[in-house]
Amino acid sequence: MTNARETAWRVFSTELNSASYEIKAEAEKMPSYQLSRLGARINRVLIAGILTEKENVGTDDEPMWRGRIQDVASGTVYINIGRFQPDAAAAMAKIEAPCLIAVMGKVKSYTTEDQRTFVSVRPERVVPITESIRSEWLLDTARSTWDRMVKMQKALKAEDRSAEGLKKTGLSDTEAAGISQAIEVYGPPEAGTYLISIQNALRAILPDDNIDLGLPEDSVPEGPEEIDIDVQPGDPKAAADASPSSEDREAKEAAVLKLIKELDTDGKGAARDELERRAEQEASPAWSSRRSPTACSTKGSLTSPTSDTSRSSEL
Known part of the structure; x- marks a missing residue:
């Protein structure tokens, strides 16, 4: 079998x-x-x-x-x-x-x-x-990370943190087994670590926007150095991706704002304790979108199938 x-x-x-x-x-x-x-x-x-x-x-x-x-x-x-x-x-x-x-x-x-x-x-x-597909991955991964934080916080509130006990809270067999074992092996996770990753992801998607989840500035490391990404000269798709349309940007903003709205209750950035409290609520809905690919600089020919790299289901 x-x-x-x-x-x-x-x-x-x-x-x-x-x-x-x-x-x-x-x-x-x-x-x-x-x-x-x-x-x-x-x-x-x-x-x-x-x-x-x-x-x-x-x-x-x-x-x-x-x-x-x-x-x-x-x-x-x-x-x-x-x-x-x-x-x-x-x-x-x-x-x-x-x-x-x-x-x-x-x-x-x-x-x-x-x-x-x-x-x-x-x-x-x-x-x-x-770049557009990378933005999809960043947002999809930010949502997935938040979803796991929600379920972990739910488990930490449970009186019975065994796998069987967590299944009674609505978690699936796989989720209950993994979260129960993680609590036993590592103890409660440091939520701030993952909130920083989510904030950095949203800032990378919309670098011109002042996205702030209210985390203490001394807890947010400086972003990585900017790296120039070469594309094949004369590639019209590459040029299009380097200068996204207004529709593309609006779609990104709408998707990011949906996630931020779940985290921010006062419009000024949600404080860390508020973010952790919100993680006790239900997980946010799934997000999916599609963008068109462009080529990287390569030796020879290499295709970039978006149907494989941008799916949020099984690959």
């Missing part, structure tokens, strides 16, 4: 890199998971951001790629591509850094002798994307 394909989670690097606890496979050919501090049991992820650097640590005949992806909202995701990912390796060879890319793959962890755990992604697919 073939195992169902695991869902590709949308997570910021803050949540992914802190998912240090591994849920080992129960049997041969069964999946293992990294448990996030918000209760996500992560086997596969969809990450979007800037490929800031890449290195072939193998040979020309058997390349093994390492890379760093800056997700803008919170930090860096590390990727490793070996001989068992030929499609991803071929794509990586053609892409020139820096470049906006989307990566879908399995999560792996490595624990050192001094018990430090490092999390990375082993890509199954690597595709160049546009």
Whole structure:
């Protein structure tokens, strides 16, 4: 019997890199998971951001790629591509850094002798994307992160935090098991960490707007340095994406404002305790949208299928 394909989670690097606890496979050919501090049991992820650097640590005949992806909202995701990912390796060879890319793959962890755990992604697919698609991913991931915060806060309010007890609060079997185990392993999560990621994501989507969730300024790290993204000269789609239409901007603003409205009750930014209180309420509705792709600078030809990189369902 073939195992169902695991869902590709949308997570910021803050949540992914802190998912240090591994849920080992129960049997041969069964999946293992990294448990996030918000209760996500992560086997596969969809990450979007800037490929800031890449290195072939193998040979020309058997390349093994390492890379760093800056997700803008919170930090860096590390990727490793070996001989068992030929499609991803071929794509990586053609892409020139820096470049906006989307990566879908399995999560792996490595624990050192001094018990430090490092999390990375082993890509199954690597595709160049546009700024608009990256904005979709940022907003989709911000909503997904908020949704997990809502469910975690709900669990923390429950008298019975066992998986069975949390299922009685309306959580699914998978959500209840993951959140219950996360509370047991890590304790209550630091909500501010994830709120900062959400705020940074919204600021990246609408950089000209003063988006403020009311977080203390000393708790918000400076954003990453700006990186120039090269596109193929003369590409009309690239030019169009670099100068989004008023309709495109209005769509982004409307989507961002929907999320901000859920977080901000007085129009001046919601204080952190208010944001955490709001996380006790129901999760916000799903958001989805589509944009048109443009090409990154590549060696040779490499397509960017939006139908794969922008879907919020299983890939």
